[in-house]
Each structure stands twice: as structure tokens, then as C-alpha cells.
Amino acid sequence: KAGVTQTPRYLIKTRGQQVTLSCSPISGHRSVSWYQQTPGQGLQFLFEYFSETQRNKGNFPGRFSGRQFSNSRSEMNVSTLELGDSALYLCASSREGFEKLFFGSGTQLSVL
Amino acid sequence: TQLLEQSPQFLSIQEGENLTVYCNSSSVFSSLQWYRQEPGEGPVLLVTVVTGGEVKKLKRLTFQFGDARKDSSLHITAAQPGDTGLYLCAGVIGGYQKVTFGTGTKLQVIP
Numbered sequence: 001k002a003g004v005t006q007t008p009r010y011l012i013k014t015r016g017q018q019v020t021l022s023c024s025p026i027s028g029h030r031s032v033s034w035y036q037q038t039p040g041q042g043l044q045f046l047f048e049y050f051s052e053t054q055r056n057k058g059n060f061p062g063r064f065s066g067r068q069f070s071n072s073r074s075e076m077n078v079s080t081l082e083l084g085d086s087a088l089y090l091c092a093s094s095r096e097g098f099e100k101l102f103f104g105s106g107t108q109l110s111v112l
Numbered sequence: 113t114q115l116l117e118q119s120p121q122f123l124s125i126q127e128g129e130n131l132t133v134y135c136n137s138s139s140v141f142s143s144l145q146w147y148r149q150e151p152g153e154g155p156v157l158l159v160t161v162v163t164g165g166e167v168k169k170l171k172r173l174t175f176q177f178g179d180a181r182k183d184s185s186l187h188i189t190a191a192q193p194g195d196t197g198l199y200l201c202a203g204v205i206g207g208y209q210k211v212t213f214g215t216g217t218k219l220q221v222i223p
Contacts, residue, residue, distance in 0.1 A: 004154070031208065033211070035213075042213060042214070042215050042216055043155075043200060043213040043216070044213070045210075045211055045212070045213070048208070050208070055208060056208070056209065056210065090154050090155075092154070096207065096208060097204075097207045097208025097209075098202075098204045098207065098208055098210075098211040099143065099160065099204065099207055099208075100145075100157060100160065101145075101147075101155075101157060101202075101211075102157070103147075103154025103155050103156070104154050105152065105153050105154050106153075106154055
């Protein structure tokens, strides 16, 4: 059974640009959630999608957005990048919610 | 904002030693999970505890959920270099309503 796949693995962007990250969940999983991980703030919840609907959202500005497609694949978008957005972005999938999360290897975003 | 405080933040021990990591909160959780994350990878789920006072064992790892479901501990017996990594606890409310990750404990086991 294939795991959670995140692309790209690494990204380098400059301030003001926007970026789109992709996440393919495990087959049969309908919930996809996104997290930002930094050395200073740890792992923080961004948002969760279930059957194409955003069910939960963390405390991040509106520059962070996401969506989920009918095949459960998900994308997250960050607009007007800031230096502080440099982080490891992780997505996780599960059957229903947060009860058993399977994480991808993440996308390391560097904003210069 | 709910916080899950983990202690200690860093731990460097010799192979064969025992250790305990703590995860504390003022909030009550439906369940609590423990993950281990290695450099360059995403966290991997180790265990989920659901009932207050529950104890689960995974080989040399023992997990306990506090009676009030506000805290948890992870005890490792005879640590091995393969136990090295970042340990994260995560509190869940309502199954899919909310998840909060702990501040993390970075463990290094020296051969």
C-alpha cells in the first residue's frame, strides 16, 4: 500500500511569490490535514479537509489556503510569501479525522 | 490556545539507560497519540491511548494516559541508538474537531 506522497520535496522561493504544494493521500483515506513545522514553533495545524470540504482551520493568516479534489488529493497554497514562511510543510491522511495520522515526508520550503 | 508541553525538550543518554518523556496539558483530550520523527521524514504514529489511566506497551516503550486524560508519559527501557529521534505527543478532541501537537522531545541515544 503506497504511503502519503508530497511533492515537491524541496522548494526555494523569494519573498512575495506564491507557492502550491501537493499531497496524495493513502488510497481510501478521505481526510487530509496540513501542518507547518519549524524549529521555533514546532508542529502546528494548518487545516483539514474531508470529502472536499474544509472542516477545521488553524490560526494562520488567509495567505494560507488549501483545497481537496474528488480523488482526495489535496493542495495547499501560500500567497505573498514571507521569510517566516520557511518551514517543513507536512500533510497527513487518515480515514476519518485525526485518530490515526499517516504523514508524508514533507516539502521543505525556503523563502529568500 | 491549547498547549501541550513536553519535557524534557532535549535528552542525550547512553545506550542501555532508561528515560521518561512527559506530555502535559490543562485540557482534556478524547485521545492522545505519540509519534516519532526522524530527520527528513514525517512523524510516524507509535501508539494511541484513549481511556484515562490506560497503559500500552510497544516492546521497550511504555505509554500511559493520565487518569484525567490531560497528560501522558512515554517510558523507554534500555534505550538503543535506533530510538534516536524527535518524539511528539498529540492531543485530539472529538475525533476530528481539533488536534494539538506537543512541543517535542529530541532524544539522542549514544552507542
